[in-house]
Amino acid sequence: MARYDFDMITIGAGSGGVASSRRAGSYGARVAIVEESRIGGTCVLRGCVPKKLLVYGAQFADAFADAAGFGWTVAPPRFDWPTLIAAKDKELDRLEQIYVNMLKNSGVEIIEGRGVLVDPHTVEIAGRRYTAENILVATGGHPTVPNIPGIEHVISSNEALDLPELPRRIVIVGGGYIAVEFAGIFRGLGSEVVEIIRREELLYGFDDDIRVALAQEMRGRGVEIHTRTQVTRIEKDAREGYTVFTGTGQEISADLVMYATGRGPNTKGLGLDAVGVKTDDKGAVLVDEWSRSSVPSIYAVGDVTDRLNLTPVAITEGRALAETLYNNNPMRMDRNDVPTAVFSQPPIGTVGLTEEQALRVCGDGVDVYCARFKPMKNTLSGRDERTFVKLVVDGKSDRVLGCHMLGADAPEIVQGLAIAIKSGATKRMFDQTIGIHPSAAEEFVTMREKFVRPQKLAAE
Ligand code: NDP
Numbered sequence: 001m002a003r004y005d006f007d008m009i010t011i012g013a014g015s016g017g018v019a020s021s022r023r024a025g026s027y028g029a030r031v032a033i034v035e036e037s038r039i040g041g042t043c044v045l046r047g048c049v050p051k052k053l054l055v056y057g058a059q060f061a062d063a064f065a066d067a068a069g070f071g072w073t074v075a076p077p078r079f080d081w082p083t084l085i086a087a088k089d090k091e092l093d094r095l096e097q098i099y100v101n102m103l104k105n106s107g108v109e110i111i112e113g114r115g116v117l118v119d120p121h122t123v124e125i126a127g128r129r130y131t132a133e134n135i136l137v138a139t140g141g142h143p144t145v146p147n148i149p150g151i152e153h154v155i156s157s158n159e160a161l162d163l164p165e166l167p168r169r170i171v172i173v174g175g176g177y178i179a180v181e182f183a184g185i186f187r188g189l190g191s192e193v194v195e196i197i198r199r200e201e202l203l204y205g206f207d208d209d210i211r212v213a214l215a216q217e218m219r220g221r222g223v224e225i226h227t228r229t230q231v232t233r234i235e236k237d238a239r240e241g242y243t244v245f246t247g248t249g250q251e252i253s254a255d256l257v258m259y260a261t262g263r264g265p266n267t268k269g270l271g272l273d274a275v276g277v278k279t280d281d282k283g284a285v286l287v288d289e290w291s292r293s294s295v296p297s298i299y300a301v302g303d304v305t306d307r308l309n310l311t312p313v314a315i316t317e318g319r320a321l322a323e324t325l326y327n328n329n330p331m332r333m334d335r336n337d338v339p340t341a342v343f344s345q346p347p348i349g350t351v352g353l354t355e356e357q358a359l360r361v362c363g364d365g366v367d368v369y370c371a372r373f374k375p376m377k378n379t380l381s382g383r384d385e386r387t388f389v390k391l392v393v394d395g396k397s398d399r400v401l402g403c404h405m406l407g408a409d410a411p412e413i414v415q416g417l418a419i420a421i422k423s424g425a426t427k428r429m430f431d432q433t434i435g436i437h438p439s440a441a442e443e444f445v446t447m448r449e450k451f452v453r454p455q456k457l458a459a460e
Contacts, residue, residue, distance in 0.1 A: 006030045008325070009123050009132040011115040011270070014041020015311045016302030017138030018099060020318030025106035027326040032132070033108050034115035034125055039099045042140050042303070043311040045092055050161045051181055053088045055343045058188025062345075066381035079189055081166040088161075117271035120297045134297050134325060137277075137285055138318065139266040141303035143178075145259045150234030153242055154257045157182065167191050167256040171244050173231055175202040177342050178260035180214065183223050184345030194224045194252055196231060196244070203342065207354040207404045209370065213388040214406055217346055220385060226250070265304045282306060289332045291321050308338060339418035341411030346385065349414025352402035352421045358392045365395035367427070369447040375408060375440050389443045391427065398426040403444070413441045 008024050010017040013035035021033045038045055057079075064077045103110055113126035122131050143156035155163075157178050170186050172179050175197030187193045195202075195218075201211040202218075202225070215225055230247040234257055237243050244252045265284040272279060278286045278294040284306035291299045299321055302314030313333065320331035339351035358366045370390040378385055387407025393400050403417045420429070435442030 002030075004121060004131040004133050006032045006109075006130065006132040008032075008134045008136060009034065009115070009130060010136040010138055011117075011123065012041065012138040012140055012266075012302075012304070013039045013099070013103070013110070014138060014140045014302065014314070015043045016140075016314030016318040017041070017136065018103060018318075019315040020136055020138065020301060020322045021108045022102060022106040023319045023322035024326045025103075025108045027322065029322075029326045031106075031108045032111050032130065033103060034111045034113060034123065036112070036114040038096055039103070039110065040092070040096045044095050044099065046158050046161060048311055049095065050088050050092060051157070051185070052343060053091060054084065054161070054185045055181065055188075055345070057084045058185045058345065061188045061190070062383070066377065066383055069380040069382050079166075081163070081189070085162065116269065117275045117277070117298070120275055120295050134299060136318075136321065137267075137270065137272075137293070137298065137300040137304055138302050138314070139270065139304045141263040141265050141306070141309065143259070144262050144264040146261060148231060148233055150236075150242075151259075153234050153236055154259045156259055160258055163256075167254070169241075169254045170194070170256045170258060171196060171242075171252055171254040172258045172260060173197075173244075174260035174262070175199060175204065176260060176262065177203070179258075180218070180342060180344040182258060182260065183218060184221075184343070187218075187221055187223050188345055192224075193222070194226065194254065196226045196229050196246065196252075198228065198230050200227050203348075205354075206342075206348070206350060207390060207392075207402070208356060209390055210348055210350065210388065210404050210406050213372070213386070214342075214344060214346075214348065217385055217406070218344070221345065226252075263303065263309065265306050267304060280306070290324060290330075291317055291333075308335060310338065310340060313338060337418065337422050339414055339421075341414065343411070346387070346407050347410045348404070348406050349410035349412075349417075350402075350404045351414055351418040352400070353392055354402060354404070355390075355392050358394070358401045361401075362394050362396070366401075367393040367395045368451045369393065369427070369449070370451045371443045371447055373440075373443065376438050377408070387440050387443075389440070389447070391430070391444065391447065393427045398428055400425050400427055400430060405444075407440055409440070413444075417444060 007029040008031045010021045010033045013033050021031045025031045115123045115125050118124050169192040171194045173196045183193050183195045203211050233245045235243045242257050267283040285300035291301050301317035303309045317333045323329040323331040342348040372386050372388045375387045390404040392402035433445040435445045
């Protein structure tokens with residue numbers, strides 16, 4: 001008789017947990033996955049997928065506006081928010097069912113309920129105890145908000161995806177991925193959008209030129225961005241709206257206030273402390289490069305570890321774990337050159353080092369190539385929006401260290417370039433590559449002049 005009920009119990013059926021469980025199941029491991037909500041997790045149900053569907057919805061505003069320059073007469077378009085939300089929900093139901101089927105086809109048993117650790121090999125679910133040789137914690141994260149007066153009035157991205165109606169005017173607090181993506185969605189669909197950030201620029205950690213260019217284009221689209229501004233309190237007002245008070249003395253009214261000020265790991269009440277699993281001060285599970293926690297039979301992948309909080313990373317971490325444990329194929333996630341995109345409007349694609357990071361790694365020997373241009377479509381459409389592309393190159397080795405783009409299709413373009421960066425491509429190889437004409441992407445292989453910053457010129 002088997003010593004344990006299962007080889008692995010996974011707590012949390014999101015991207016990381018499902019990927020790991022399916023891969024383990026495919027190698028013959030006896031796996032159960034525990035989920036207290038729906039199957040699919042943040043990405044499928046409350047994040048990447050519904051967000052991108054709404055981004056697609058919002059982008060039609062551009063198509064209608066641009067069409068006239070190409071000879072079309074478009075009757076004033078009307079948008080119906082409940083129709084989009086219903087269509088999005090139908091698609092999520094379909095995807096959830098696919099996830100359920102995929103788990104079943106891999107032989108993974110789905111157990112509904114909340115899993116709590118009892119000891120290093122036991123999980124309690126709805127009053128029943130199950131044992132496993134290994135336990136994988138893949139419980140993801142949740143939106144976090146600061147503790148200021150009136151914070152109970154705000155919504156997070158979770159609620160923003162299911163609003164009964166489109167707000168006429170919305171205040172969005174935060175300057176990260178989620179804030180800029182939702183600013184683009186609501187603005188595209190016709191809301192007035194005010195974004196409040198506490199820094200000078202959006203998207204801390206991204207390349208500075210991209211950050212500046214994004215703010216410029218968002219403002220061009222009518223998003224009002226208040227920089228270096230802190231919200232001090234929020235009050236509900238008499239006409240079913242809210243007033244946002246800032247440290248700079250402003251009072252901004254809106255129908256809705258959304259906070260996108262970061263996410264925290266879902267570890268509360270999981271029983272981690274009791275079984276000796278160490279967590280950091282935010283509650284994230286501390287793991288080694290093999291995703292193993294301080295308790296040898298307990299592992300964790302994805303946002304609950306607060307490493308690189310991206311779906312494809314959670315999936316890779318989860319699959320690597322299954323390879324290591326059940327296929328005699330020790331695998332670790334390679335964290336270098338992970339590409340990422342922000343589905344802002346216009347969107348961003350980025351891979352590798354920012355100019356600032358490269359300067360820290362290479363000292364002064366960093367070459368920068370960049371171009372800012374009006375994409376061809378905007379000549380006839382009359383849209384006053386520019387695309388920005390940038391390469392960061394190690395001047396000594398000629399290796400391209402980073403690649404950044406703001407403009408239409410940037411995520412699609414940078415995904416391909418990420419292979420070149422991952423393969424160690426040099427600037428010379430980029431130069432030897434023939435461009436596809438006419439495209440925006442060809443700029444990446446036609447930039448010849450090094451960019452010299454004005455202040456650097458002055459110093460020379
Ligand atoms: P981020 O960590 O990206 O950004 C949080 C933002 O909120 C920052 O601008 C931050 O400012 C600001 N902030 C934090 N605390 C406060 C505060 N107390 N008052 C005011 N502003 C504050 O978090 P998100 O919520 O946008 O996204 C969470 C994660 O989800 C991301 O890190 C990303 O990994 C993932 N994600 C990925 C997407 C993608 O791949 N396209 C899309 C959406 C999410 P400051 O910079 O000053 O700290």
